[in-house]
Amino acid sequence: MLRPQDSPTRETKRLDGLWRFVVDSDGVGREQEWWRAALPGTVRIPVPSSYNDLLVDPAVHDHVGDVWYQRSVFIPRGWAGQRVVVRFEAATHRAVVWVGDDRVAEHEGGYTPFEADLTALVEPGQEVRLTVVVNNELTWQSIPPGIVEVAADGRRRQHYYHDFFNYAGLHRSVWLCSTPPTHLADVTVVTDIDAGAGLVRYSAVVEEAGATTVGVVLRDAQGVVVAEGSGDGSTLRVADPELWQPGRGYLYDLQVDVVDGSRLVDRYVLPVGIRTVEVDGTRFLINGNPFYFRGFGKHEDIEVHGRGHDDAAMVHDFALLGWIGANSFRTSHYPYAEEVLDHADRQGIVVIDETAAVGLNLGIGGGMFGGGSRTTFSDETIDRRTQDVHRRAIEELVARDKNHPSVVLWSIANEPESHTDAARDYFQPLFAAARRADPTRPVGFVNMMFAPPDKCTVSDLADVIMINRYYGWYSETGDLALAERNLESELRAWAETHAKPILMTEYGADTMAGLHSADAAVWSEEYQVALLDVYHQVFDRIDAVVGEQVWNFADFATAPSIIRVGGNRKGVFTRDRRPKMAAHALRRRWLGLP
Ligand code: GCB
Numbered sequence: 066m067l068r069p070q071d072s073p074t075r076e077t078k079r080l081d082g083l084w085r086f087v088v089d090s091d092g093v094g095r096e097q098e099w100w101r102a103a104l105p106g107t108v109r110i111p112v113p114s115s116y117n118d119l120l121v122d123p124a125v126h127d128h129v130g131d132v133w134y135q136r137s138v139f140i141p142r143g144w145a146g147q148r149v150v151v152r153f154e155a156a157t158h159r160a161v162v163w164v165g166d167d168r169v170a171e172h173e174g175g176y177t178p179f180e181a182d183l184t185a186l187v188e189p190g191q192e193v194r195l196t197v198v199v200n201n202e203l204t205w206q207s208i209p210p211g212i213v214e215v216a217a218d219g220r221r222r223q224h225y226y227h228d229f230f231n232y233a234g235l236h237r238s239v240w241l242c243s244t245p246p247t248h249l250a251d252v253t254v255v256t257d258i259d260a261g262a263g264l265v266r267y268s269a270v271v272e273e274a275g276a277t278t279v280g281v282v283l284r285d286a287q288g289v290v291v292a293e294g295s296g297d298g299s300t301l302r303v304a305d306p307e308l309w310q311p312g313r314g315y316l317y318d319l320q321v322d323v324v325d326g327s328r329l330v331d332r333y334v335l336p337v338g339i340r341t342v343e344v345d346g347t348r349f350l351i352n353g354n355p356f357y358f359r360g361f362g363k364h365e366d367i368e369v370h371g372r373g374h375d376d377a378a379m380v381h382d383f384a385l386l387g388w389i390g391a392n393s394f395r396t397s398h399y400p401y402a403e404e405v406l407d408h409a410d411r412q413g414i415v416v417i418d419e420t421a422a423v424g425l426n427l428g429i430g431g432g433m434f435g436g437g438s439r440t441t442f443s444d445e446t447i448d449r450r451t452q453d454v455h456r457r458a459i460e461e462l463v464a465r466d467k468n469h470p471s472v473v474l475w476s477i478a479n480e481p482e483s484h485t486d487a488a489r490d491y492f493q494p495l496f497a498a499a500r501r502a503d504p505t506r507p508v509g510f511v512n513m514m515f516a517p518p519d520k521c522t523v524s525d526l527a528d529v530i531m532i533n534r535y536y537g538w539y540s541e542t543g544d545l546a547l548a549e550r551n552l553e554s555e556l557r558a559w560a561e562t563h564a565k566p567i568l569m570t571e572y573g574a575d576t577m578a579g580l581h582s583a584d585a586a587v588w589s590e591e592y593q594v595a596l597l598d599v600y601h602q603v604f605d606r607i608d609a610v611v612g613e614q615v616w617n618f619a620d621f622a623t624a625p626s627i628i629r630v631g632g633n634r635k636g637v638f639t640r641d642r643r644p645k646m647a648a649h650a651l652r653r654r655w656l657g658l659p
Pocket of ligand 1: 398635
């Protein structure tokens with residue numbers, strides 16, 4: 066599925082803006098077929114945005130169930146004879162779409178796009194009603210999982226096994242697009258370096274191809290043609306390529322043309338970065354050079370918008386990454402907006418791309434998140450059906466992001482249970498699915514403290530060891546000397562038993578901005594600085610450690626909890642992106658690293 070774009074043969078119309086909106090508090094909309102007429106009420110809310118924080122109403126903020134969005138759309142009159150598609154970049158966590166009275170699409174999973182072909186249903190110049198029901202419920206069969214409980218007063222309440230707030234709605238753009246009936250449905254690009262030359266292997270899928278053929282042209286950033294090819298798949302050779310590198314996101318443009326004789330039938334232009342990624346022993350190589358990750362686990366989380374994409378906020382976050390000397394981030398804990406990956410490609414920021422599989426672990430926090438005494442993998446909890454949904458989430462992530470040079474590593478889950486045989490049975494087919502979907506990039510998952518090297522049953526399936534550790538915070542609270550010892554001995558154990566690159570994908574401490582303490586008491590800015598410093602000293606002593614990603618880039622909203630004060634405060638920046646003391650300390654370290 067290609068991202069919408071304008072080209073000589075394609076047009077797009079973004080449907081962002083204010084849509085009619087109704088919270089279906091009584092859960093009657095589907096039965097009453099609300100898509101058949103104008104939605105009740107007068108509320109309008111913006112797309113893209115989470116709906117939760119917009120209306121200052123707990124019934125909206127904490128709603129569990131369906132919400133409805135609707136607007137009318139003119140099908141551009143110039144689109145006669147074209148294929149007409151509506152595309153949703155994200156509907157969290159699932160949606161059904163109607164055009165007029167016709168049901169046109171249904172999708173499970175809150176962070177990957179889906180489309181519907183409307184060609185047979187609409188006429189150019191016609192005005193149509195577009196209605197979407199979005200459901201935010203997390204269950205044992207959703208990724209991420211959760212449970213909906215009915216409280217004593219009859220209200221439905223959502224529980225889940227991760228801390229970040231369950232924002233929902235149409236979080237990203239909605240598009241109406243035209244393509245020719247004969248069109249490029251997909252393009253895949255894999256790059257390599259061979260004796261100093263860049264190789265760009267492409268393969269194109271054309272729908273309703275008939276007698277058409279495919280021709281490609283690769284241009285450099287100045288627009289100069291550097292290679293040409295023809296056929297559905299082939300390899301282009303670029304002499305003296307300018308490589309895509311961390312810190313320098315050089316991109317070529319691959320123009321893919323579908324032609325019928327001399328007539329241009331369809332054109333799509335795909336940005337391409339020439340680079341290689343490889344794991345070699347304990348080293349993580351980009352273009353054959355050892356790469357050390359410095360950066361953050363992030364969230365898509367800002368005031369008012371919640372998880373809704375915002376270009377201004379994105380550009381500012383990348384500017385802060387540059388300011389602090391970061392070279393990478395992880396899309397914790399779900400696939401981010403496609404604009405973010407495009408921007409990372411251009412800025413030369415390295416991305417660990419994660420699915421929304423977070424909280425597959427009922428042991429965390431001794432049931433702090435409601436796990437209680439349940440077993441994580443069982444017929445009553447996370448089962449084969451969940452695994453199917455998880456597999457599709459991996460496949461959809463790879464299908465969406467496979468052509469981004471910034472993406473160097475897939476993370477198929479965050480902190481799942483991984484110390485049991487059941488966990489291995491669950492994950493083995495998922496690793497296989499990820500490798501089938503993309504044989505070119507390393508694959509991993511993020512390990513948590515219950516599964517140290519002698520207990521983890523899943524790590525040997527991964528190419529890299531990604532671990533989150535909170536020595537000095539959730540354990541050894543306030544005791545950094547002990548935290549240092551325990552961290553070092555665990556990291557050394559990983560290095561001795563696994564001989565793979567080790568990436569610390571989370572470490573950090575909650576910190577109230579403005580709370581100061583001469584003896585670095587927990588929650589103070591001084592303690593956050595001291596804790597990060599201790600970790601860095603340990604990392605610098607262990608060769609197999611190839612990266613440090615602090616938890617978190619910024620403070621973020623969470624579900625209500627007695628261990629959170631106005632959200633998770635492990636940000637190095639506050640939620641409104643002001644640096645804490647730790648930001649300056651990290652900047653000194655990271656700008657000073659080779
Ligand atoms: C973790 C999770 C992350 C949490 C973090 C914390 O291990 O991966 O989602 O926010 O800990 O601060 O507790």
